[in-house]
Amino acid sequence: MAIERVCVIGAGVIGSLYAGHLARDLEVSVLTRRAEHAEALEADGLRISGKSDFTARVRATADPAELPEFDLGIVATKATQLEGAVAGLTGRFPGATLMTIQNGLGAEDLVRTRGDWPLLSAVTFMSGVRHTDTHVEYELDTETWLGPFAGTATYEQAQEVEALLVAAGLRARAFPDLRPAQWSKLIFNATVNTVSALTDLPHVGAFAARDREVDLGNLVHDLMDEGKTVAAAAGVALHEDPWEMNVHAVRRGETLAAQGHYAHVPSMLEDVRAGRPTEIDFITGALVREAAKHGVPVPLHTAMYRLVKARECA
Amino acid sequence: MRVAVIGCGAVGSLFAANLGTLDDVEVWAYDLWQEHVDAINATGLRLSGAGEVVGRVQATADPAALPPCELGIVATKSQHTSAAMAATAHAFEQGSVCSVQNGAGNEELVAEHVQRVIRGTTFPAGHVIEPGHVGWDTRGDTHIGPFEPSAAPMKDVIALADACTRAGMPTHALEDARGAQWRKLIFNAASNAIAALTGRTHGQVAEPPTRDLAWAVMAEGRAVADAQGITLDLSPEDLFDHAARRDVAYGHKPSMLQDVEAGRETEIDFLNGAIVAFGERHGVDAPLNRALTQLVKGKERA
Numbered sequence: 001m002a003i004e005r006v007c008v009i010g011a012g013v014i015g016s017l018y019a020g021h022l023a024r025d026l027e028v029s030v031l032t033r034r035a036e037h038a039e040a041l042e043a044d045g046l047r048i049s050g051k052s053d054f055t056a057r058v059r060a061t062a063d064p065a066e067l068p069e070f071d072l073g074i075v076a077t078k079a080t081q082l083e084g085a086v087a088g089l090t091g092r093f094p095g096a097t098l099m100t101i102q103n104g105l106g107a108e109d110l111v112r113t114r115g116d117w118p119l120l121s122a123v124t125f126m127s128g129v130r131h132t133d134t135h136v137e138y139e140l141d142t143e144t145w146l147g148p149f150a151g152t153a154t155y156e157q158a159q160e161v162e163a164l165l166v167a168a169g170l171r172a173r174a175f176p177d178l179r180p181a182q183w184s185k186l187i188f189n190a191t192v193n194t195v196s197a198l199t200d201l202p203h204v205g206a207f208a209a210r211d212r213e214v215d216l217g218n219l220v221h222d223l224m225d226e227g228k229t230v231a232a233a234a235g236v237a238l239h240e241d242p243w244e245m246n247v248h249a250v251r252r253g254e255t256l257a258a259q260g261h262y263a264h265v266p267s268m269l270e271d272v273r274a275g276r277p278t279e280i281d282f283i284t285g286a287l288v289r290e291a292a293k294h295g296v297p298v299p300l301h302t303a304m305y306r307l308v309k310a311r312e313c314a
Numbered sequence: 315m316r317v318a319v320i321g322c323g324a325v326g327s328l329f330a331a332n333l334g335t336l337d338d339v340e341v342w343a344y345d346l347w348q349e350h351v352d353a354i355n356a357t358g359l360r361l362s363g364a365g366e367v368v369g370r371v372q373a374t375a376d377p378a379a380l381p382p383c384e385l386g387i388v389a390t391k392s393q394h395t396s397a398a399m400a401a402t403a404h405a406f407e408q409g410s411v412c413s414v415q416n417g418a419g420n421e422e423l424v425a426e427h428v429q430r431v432i433r434g435t436t437f438p439a440g441h442v443i444e445p446g447h448v449g450w451d452t453r454g455d456t457h458i459g460p461f462e463p464s465a466a467p468m469k470d471v472i473a474l475a476d477a478c479t480r481a482g483m484p485t486h487a488l489e490d491a492r493g494a495q496w497r498k499l500i501f502n503a504a505s506n507a508i509a510a511l512t513g514r515t516h517g518q519v520a521e522p523p524t525r526d527l528a529w530a531v532m533a534e535g536r537a538v539a540d541a542q543g544i545t546l547d548l549s550p551e552d553l554f555d556h557a558a559r560r561d562v563a564y565g566h567k568p569s570m571l572q573d574v575e576a577g578r579e580t581e582i583d584f585l586n587g588a589i590v591a592f593g594e595r596h597g598v599d600a601p602l603n604r605a606l607t608q609l610v611k612g613k614e615r616a
Contacts, residue, residue: 214608219604219605299530300601300605310512314513314518
């Protein structure tokens with residue numbers, strides 16, 4: 001497939017980073033949730049600052065019926081808004097390949113209920129800060145990992161998208177099978193996001209501290225061990241050890257903090273602070289469901305799931 | 315008889331003011347809040363709410379001013395027990411000292427400073443309204459008994475229970491007060507930590523999605539009590555459901571939630587942390603209580 005037209009579905013921080021970078025060389029359309037967001041993007045373009053610095057022209061609409069044809073659709077909504085966003089694509093864009101970038105598990109299955117597009121699974125470690133509807137700061141220029149989902153797309157298609165993202169100035173890596181990487185991130189997220197949402201702590205050094213029994217790093221370690229047991233029962237050999245990912249991210253955060261940057265606030269903490277529903281059902285919920293499927297007890301993740309669900313109601 | 319209340323916040327004031335109505339008891343109070351001390355000395359210590367009381371109490375923020383006392387009642391926040399006892403131990407060289415604080419582990423700290431210690435658990439609750447004036451929110455019983463490793467003589471336990479009961483604070487003198495203490499500890503550990511982490515009231519904690527978690531946390535506490543040979547006097551689960559009733563304390567914010575909302579240090583070490591620590595001493599693992607302790611400790615740093 002020759003990718004010339006890209007549609008980004010969902011213009012949060014991650015969607016905006018893809019749309020802005022890709023729009024420098026390609027025709028990019030954006031599907032937003034709010035009409036005024038689309039109008040602002042049409043009028044002002046999309047400014048990316050931070051690790052990149054430019055303003056790109058994009059086409060934008062909040063009405064899926066107005067979307068032009070595209071070759072690649074990047075589904076970048078929050079997991080909680082995925083269902084509503086893809087409903088408008090039902091049965092359309094038969095020539096397109098779709099890539100899901102949601103946290104946790106289950107996004108691909110949900111998209112498949114709306115059409116039989118070839119699907120790429122992706123996870124991203126990029127992060128940014130939204131300043132306005134038309135200005136996003138590119139904070140962490142880390143990789144997007146992608147791979148074919150369950151035989152619906154090919155490794156070659158994944159490599160093609162990798163090349164596209166890299167040419168656009170982003171970092172990306174294609175895998176023949178994404179599950180090992182997806183599960184590494186799932187276990188990382190199920191732990192770091194829930195601990196952060198409950199303690200109100202950004203992802204700081206305390207997450208890796210294990211000097212005393214009461215130190216938070218011990219809980220992080222125990223939660224990750226539970227998650228690894230589930231991955232093993234599901235037959236997934238992890239791409240990266242989630243604890244190593246945690247230690248690495250914390251050290252990186254400390255280096256950035258020393259340079260005067262703010263510590264990274266995981267999205268689930270942002271959500272509970274803003275009183276929004278979190279992605280808990282797609283992250284910890286998915287892990288707990290997989291554990292039940294394979295008969296693995298996960299008392300700590302079950303406790304975290306219930307606590308975050310309760311905090312959402314408070 | 316001379317009694318000193320160490321830590322004259324809400325609970326300490328309930329004891330001090332009520333005891334201060336008795337003719338045969340001279341009541342002293344030690345507290346670091348100078349305005350409170352001055353108000354008590356000027357106009358007496360006033361309670362309102364579940365009872366209207368003005369007690370005669372001699373208050374001081376200077377530990378050296380405390381005279382020798384036959385009995386002491388420690389009612390500071392648990393994290394201040396050691397400092398308060400180090401400052402006031404001189405007053406109890408011939409006396410017995412009773413902790414009426416939350417959780418477990420306070421008697422051990424008291425015993426580092428005085429020879430004769432009484433284990434205590436109290437249910438009445440209140441809140442400070444202004445200096446010299448405390449709201450009495452709920453009445454309830456107090457259970458006291460000798461603290462085995464540094465036991466006070468039973469006659470002192472009985473004398474304290476008698477004075478408190480006559481003053482309007484029903485108090486039971488028991489040979490073994492651990493059953494009452496662990497019943498309240500198990501109940502409190504589940505209610506307080508879950509409320510602090512989720513921002514919900516006691517009644518909401520007793521509902522889904524945290525009801526099963528609360529019961530699992532209490533089951534761990536029961537296992538740790540069993541391993542010590544403690545027979546609970548009543549069921550913490552029944553207490554949990556009773557307190558969750560709309561006509562009892564459904565909307566009550568447990569004190570640990572109030573602490574985290576105010577950015578204060580919590581009593582987690584003496585609640586869930588104590589269940590973990592006593593469990594370790596007796597070979598029982600309490601992983602959910604440990605996780606809650608780690609999370610609340612993390613929240614204290616946020």
